Amino acid sequence: MKLLNFPSNLNVASLLLRVTIGGMFLLHGIGKPFVVGMEEVIPGFIEQGFPIWTAYFSTIIEIVGGLMLLVGIYSRFVSFHFISTYSYKFRYINLSFTQWLGFS
Structure with a gap:
């Protein structure tokens, strides 16, 4: 069965995922x-409790990291950075939003 040719399908799937996520970040x-x-953008960062420099830093990281993912340079390192950084941001923002709504 040609459909279950896993190595080539995994390569195509990982390429599509890498290009899609890299383009999204870029x-x-x-x-x-x-x-x-x-x-x-800066007032949003300040409202969420982040310093001003993080707005510029995250912009640069998203542009450079997105390009690196698109091209395929150090894609595992960049992916690890994006996962760790944005999972922290998601948890921090989600926690403060639920506390703002009155949930704990």
Whole structure:
């Protein structure tokens, strides 16, 4: 059965996943300074308790990391960084949002 040819299907699937996620991070990083503007992004970071420099740092990391994922350079390192950073951000923002709603 040609459909169950796992090695080639896994390579295609990992390529599609890497390109999709890399493009998502690249476009999200480009959107901060060029579409929305950093003057509107920084207050959101301050509201969530992050220092101002993290807005610029996350923008640079999203652009550079997204490009690295698209090209395939150090993709495991970049993926580990994105998973660790954004899982922390998600937990931090989700925790503060549920506390704001009155849940604990």
